[in-house]
Amino acid sequence: MTQEDHSSFIKTPQQLIVVVLLAFLVPIIGILLLVTLVLNRPSADPAALSPEAITARIRPVGRVEFGAAGGAAAGPRSGEEIVKSACAACHQAGVANAPRIGDNAAWAPRIKTGLKGLLADAIKGLGAMPPRGGVPDLSDDDLARAIVYMANQSGGNLKEPAAPAAKK
Ligand code: HEC
Secondary structure (H helix, E strand, C coil), X not given: CCCCCCCCCCCCHHHHHHHXXXXXXXXXXXXXXXXXXXXXXXXXCHHHHCHHHHHHHHCCCCCCCCCCCCCHHHCCCCHHHHHHHHHHHHHCCCHXXXXXXXXXXXXXXXXXXXXHHHHHHHHHCECCECHHHHCCCCCHHHHHHHHHHHHHCCCCCCCCCCCCCCCC
């Protein structure tokens, strides 16, 4: 019996069977995977193609809103909101000798002058405090509510002015 020149890695009948089976199975599995891939490909959602959805997606990041900033158009904001956003920067830590929120001793003499006086000072600015606490578009009512909130957090018992519109 002549020995063949090249040597194969298939040496036994069992190995031959395995190789033959794999030769069938591997392409079949590959085809099945391809078929599922094609069938499951995500198709475009028709709702996402509506003009509204498209404009929403390609809308520029920045938007300009006229008349909505703080003024009357935004509706009344609570004193607490205004204080947190506009006044706390100075009145929380006592920057530039601002009377600190909760510092009853610092507020007591000021509260004695009443909301009218405090409001008048806050409108035109006082010492290191810029007019309207540095937020020019705060309305007098907003300012008054902010003052009431701050003063009442600091031992005061001021009455919140009635808001012009319905307020929670
Ligand atoms: C840039 C810092 C700063 C900001 C912001 C600021 N304040 Fe003041 N505020 C001060 C300082 C400083 C004083 C003390 C002024 C003084 O007595 O010389 C003061 C005093 C006051 C007083 C007392 C006025 C008086 O008659 O004694 C009120 C009321 C007041 N602030 C309200 C507000 C409100 C409301 C806001 C937010 C809308 C605000 N402040 C934002 C610095 C600030």
